Amino acid sequence: xxxxxxxxxxxxxxxxxxxxxxxxxxxxxxxxxxKLPIENIMSITGNDTLNGKFTNDxxxxxxxxxxxxxxxxxxxxxxxxxxxxxPEEPFKYGYRxxxxxxxxxxxxxxxxxxxxxxxxxxxxxxxxxTTFYDLWNFSKDGKALSVVCLFWGLxxxxxxDEKVTFTIVDSKITKEGNIIWHENADGLETFxxxxxxxxxxxxxxxxxxxxxxxx
Numbered sequence: 001x002x003x004x005x006x007x008x009x010x011x012x013x014x015x016x017x018x019x020x021x022x023x024x025x026x027x028x029x030x031x032x033x034x035k036l037p038i039e040n041i042m043s044i045t046g047n048d049t050l051n052g053k054f055t056n057d058x059x060x061x062x063x064x065x066x067x068x069x070x071x072x073x074x075x076x077x078x079x080x081x082x083x084x085x086x087p088e089e090p091f092k093y094g095y096r097x098x099x100x101x102x103x104x105x106x107x108x109x110x111x112x113x114x115x116x117x118x119x120x121x122x123x124x125x126x127x128x129x130t131t132f133y134d135l136w137n138f139s140k141d142g143k144a145l146s147v148v149c150l151f152w153g154l155x156x157x158x159x160x161d162e163k164v165t166f167t168i169v170d171s172k173i174t175k176e177g178n179i180i181w182h183e184n185a186d187g188l189e190t191f192x193x194x195x196x197x198x199x200x201x202x203x204x205x206x207x208x209x210x211x212x213x214x215x
Contacts (some may be wrong), residue, residue: 024142027058031121034110038173041133041151042164045124050106052088055123059136059144060085067136067147069194070203082132082149082169091128093159102128102159109133114177114196122150129158132169135179137200145200148179178205188213 030048038044066078087104094100109122112135119138125131133151138144150171153164171181179194179202193206 021141023054023058023062024138027054027142028111028119028121030108031111032108034112034122036112036173036177037175038112041171042153044109044122046107046109048108050108050123052086052104052106055106056085056088058142059138062142063144067144068201069146069148070197070201072192072204072207076201079147082134082152083147086123086125087127091159093128095160100159104128112173112177115198115200118145118196118200120196126162129155131155131162131164135173135202137196137202139200146196146202148181148194148202150179150181186213186215187211 027050030050034044066080067083068076069079071077086106090101090103092099092101105124105126107124107126109124112120112122114120114137117140119140121136121138123134123136125134131151131153132149135148135150136144137146148171149169150173151167152169154166154168155161155163156165157163168185169181169183171179173179177196179192181190181192181194183190183192188209189211190209191207192204194202195205197203
């Protein structure tokens with residue numbers, strides 16, 4: 001009886017793993033290869049869109065744990081900032097007494113090769129008041145290992161205009177695959193250089209700060 005239960009659990013685990021791999025393969029088919037360097041993240045966009053629920057199911061909900069990064073001291077940290085579910089439903093809002101709907105865009109920007117052992121994908125999101133780009137790194141079978149927010153901007157006109165009017169995070173990616181990252185958090189500026197390590201995690205290899213946050 002124990003052997004039967006064990007075999008059933010193993011079969012269920014293998015079936016789930018295969019399903020996840022197939023779903024991830026379908027997901028990555030939307031991403032076309034991009035060449036490095038990338039000097040201006042905002043200059044790359046696309047017309048294709050991803051389904052929000054499918055995206056969340058594949059890269060967030062089905063994952064065993066949240067993505068990690070390695071800080072400047074070599075410590076593994078769970079990513080909390082600039083991380084969360086992608087929008088799945090239209091955003092309802094009112095304008096001049098009229099009920100309107102904003103349809104968020106989740107755009108598969110492309111894939112870059114930082115290490116042939118992994119899949120590195122860039123996703124752009126145009127949400128109600130923000131526009132942002134994420135760089136995800138996955139194992140070949142779809143395990144989400146690490147993510148870096150490459151760009152985070154605000155739009156004064158919100159749903160009425162996609163022009164970014166205030167930039168909080170911006171980045172560029174060098175030919176060697178280094179991510180030169182800058183954040184301005186209310187006057188506190190953080191400068192980092194990330195590099196994908198051999199274990200598939202984005203690692204901070206250089207960091208400095210200047211200024212102070214003004215609220």
